[in-house]
Amino acid sequence: MCGIVGYIGGDPAAPFLLQGLEKLEYRGYDSAGVAVYDGTSLRVVKAKGRLQVLKGLIHDGKDVPGTVGIGHTRWATHGAPSDINSHPQVSDSGKFAVVHNGIIENYLALKQHLIRRGVSFVSETDTEVVAQLLEYYYKGDIMDAVIKVLQKVEGSYALGIICADKPDQLVAVRKDSPLIIGLGQGENFIASDVPAILSRTRDIYRLNDNEIAIIQREGVRIYDMDKELIPKEPVHVEWDVTAAEKGGYEHFMAKEIMEQPKAVRDTISPRIKDGRIVLDNITLTADQLKTFRKIFIVACGSAYHVGMVAKYVLEKMTRIPVEVDVASEFRYREPIIDEKVLVLVISQSGETADTLAAMREAKRLGARTLSIVNVVGSSIANESDDVIYTWAGPEIAVATTKAYSTQLAVVYLLAIYMADLLGCLTAEEYAAYLTELQALPDKIEKILQNRENIQYLASQHFNAKDVFFIGRNLDYAMSLEGSLKLKEISYIHSDAYAAGELKHGTISLVEDGTLVIALATHQNLFDKMMSNVKEVKARGAVVLGMTTENNTQIEQVTDHVFYIPQTCDVMLPSLTVIPLQLFAYYVASMKGCDIDKPRNLAKSVTVE
Numbered sequence: 001m002c003g004i005v006g007y008i009g010g011d012p013a014a015p016f017l018l019q020g021l022e023k024l025e026y027r028g029y030d031s032a033g034v035a036v037y038d039g040t041s042l043r044v045v046k047a048k049g050r051l052q053v054l055k056g057l058i059h060d061g062k063d064v065p066g067t068v069g070i071g072h073t074r075w076a077t078h079g080a081p082s083d084i085n086s087h088p089q090v091s092d093s094g095k096f097a098v099v100h101n102g103i104i105e106n107y108l109a110l111k112q113h114l115i116r117r118g119v120s121f122v123s124e125t126d127t128e129v130v131a132q133l134l135e136y137y138y139k140g141d142i143m144d145a146v147i148k149v150l151q152k153v154e155g156s157y158a159l160g161i162i163c164a165d166k167p168d169q170l171v172a173v174r175k176d177s178p179l180i181i182g183l184g185q186g187e188n189f190i191a192s193d194v195p196a197i198l199s200r201t202r203d204i205y206r207l208n209d210n211e212i213a214i215i216q217r218e219g220v221r222i223y224d225m226d227k228e229l230i231p232k233e234p235v236h237v238e239w240d241v242t243a244a245e246k247g248g249y250e251h252f253m254a255k256e257i258m259e260q261p262k263a264v265r266d267t268i269s270p271r272i273k274d275g276r277i278v279l280d281n282i283t284l285t286a287d288q289l290k291t292f293r294k295i296f297i298v299a300c301g302s303a304y305h306v307g308m309v310a311k312y313v314l315e316k317m318t319r320i321p322v323e324v325d326v327a328s329e330f331r332y333r334e335p336i337i338d339e340k341v342l343v344l345v346i347s348q349s350g351e352t353a354d355t356l357a358a359m360r361e362a363k364r365l366g367a368r369t370l371s372i373v374n375v376v377g378s379s380i381a382n383e384s385d386d387v388i389y390t391w392a393g394p395e396i397a398v399a400t401t402k403a404y405s406t407q408l409a410v411v412y413l414l415a416i417y418m419a420d421l422l423g424c425l426t427a428e429e430y431a432a433y434l435t436e437l438q439a440l441p442d443k444i445e446k447i448l449q450n451r452e453n454i455q456y457l458a459s460q461h462f463n464a465k466d467v468f469f470i471g472r473n474l475d476y477a478m479s480l481e482g483s484l485k486l487k488e489i490s491y492i493h494s495d496a497y498a499a500g501e502l503k504h505g506t507i508s509l510v511e512d513g514t515l516v517i518a519l520a521t522h523q524n525l526f527d528k529m530m531s532n533v534k535e536v537k538a539r540g541a542v543v544l545g546m547t548t549e550n551n552t553q554i555e556q557v558t559d560h561v562f563y564i565p566q567t568c569d570v571m572l573p574s575l576t577v578i579p580l581q582l583f584a585y586y587v588a589s590m591k592g593c594d595i596d597k598p599r600n601l602a603k604s605v606t607v608e
Helices: 013-023 051-057 107-116 127-137 142-152 252-258 260-271 286-291 301-318 327-333 353-364 379-383 402-421 427-449 451-461 474-490 499-504 523-538 552-556 569-591
Strands: 003-008 031-037 042-048 068-074 096-104 155-163 170-175 180-183 188-191 203-206 212-216 219-223 294-299 322-326 341-347 368-373 386-389 466-471 493-498 515-519 542-548 560-564
Touching (some): 003 096, 003 170, 013 068, 031 051, 042 051, 068 096, 068 155, 107 127, 127 142, 142 170, 170 188, 188 212, 252 569, 294 327, 301 474, 322 327, 379 386, 402 427, 427 569, 451 560, 451 569, 466 523, 474 493, 493 499, 515 523, 515 569, 523 542, 523 552, 560 569
Parallel strands (some): 294 322, 466 493, 466 515, 515 542
Antiparallel strands (some): 003 068, 031 042, 096 155, 170 212, 180 188, 180 203
């Protein structure tokens, strides 16, 4: 959720820490800070607000000398945003400084334990408990102190630790929160995500849960909780540095919207060989598939909306019942799961805390798990029985676009693959689906070429106070995503409804000038949708309609219309979502919102 950067080497640490934190601003934060060993002690500087405030305080790092340090951008969980609550948090004597992503769930009990033993606290954070515990248990061996702390704390964490007694090393450890180690020449790094260190190295280690890394200038050693060395193979990051840069676009979100044809093509093309779908190293067999009585899909946010689409698609094509769960609720309703259930897990980062916890619960109950993930080597990818990677590349904007589209592409691949294994498709149907699937990137490109029409519509409605999205079947699933996109980056109140539910209460909110975005892409439901449009029009709504190119009669009942190319029904969401993303983007841009870093939001939600 927050950003962690650490450096040890021969160069000044503070300027690099600031540069790295700048690359992680997309993750969402409300304060920032650095701790650098200056030759005699740890120098800590922290500030509420944007990173620019911190940079101004230390003149881009020039005022904080030293070649080893840690930095952090914080998104408040325990304690309001403030200079004091910012990270790094420091122990009572100033010996230890700690940066932390995640939540220490038992911090209050630990804090009270330490207070009774004379330890003074200055912040409201759970992170300060870690710093104070380290000093409390430290007897000259950092590893011993770290292990004792890890045995006491409960929750999720990625920790970067620096000790004034051992200024020739950094310590890093994780559990349920991502942390990587960058490998350089005469210098090494820690970070919560790759972009922070990509300017200096592309070779990394991905830490697993409860692994402790000792990072020095000359090398890195990784231990388990028994202090046994763990052999690690470095991972080489393939994508180019420029992939994490704006490339001339005003915002990352705009760049990532425009990258969708390539991202979808990159996700689909390697999986189709000689007219057949080949899904990486999937071990799921036809015999196993035939034993499943149900598929559960668990995900959060936009990935949950992909799951809503997947329910319609999988049930239509495989005839297996599908249930979609918000991951944060899944564990707490005692789901009925056994070995005859397949759990499909969807997550861009592969580190989403609620989704990871839901998957672990499903595995505990005996289910087989299959994940759709963008980040290679992430926790969800590593722990699921099978994984299909989306090849979206790095996604920097908080509001997902190309990751969503590539997840949809994988859903289609998976549904066709499973339906074929089950004997649910004829050879002609199989070939027809592949043809439509391979045509999606070009059709997305066509929509993007006409984006000025969406920009114009946004210019007419960016001052809307309330917006309602309505649709039926897959259009309802897309209404959920369209509404989320608009509200998360423009801060306009919006809601999505199954169009048939309007008359069961929601239509009471429609009045003169209310903007309603009506999705009507399914031919067999088009007439019913036009009836729903007439209902809201009769109450004074302004209606922006969306349909396929053959349904021009929509112009008779809507105020504005945007057309998308035709494709088979199950793949319409891949085209429908593009205008919805563009509309949200242009509305937010015209309102002057911070599009890539919307308020109160973070890219990777690694806490519950």
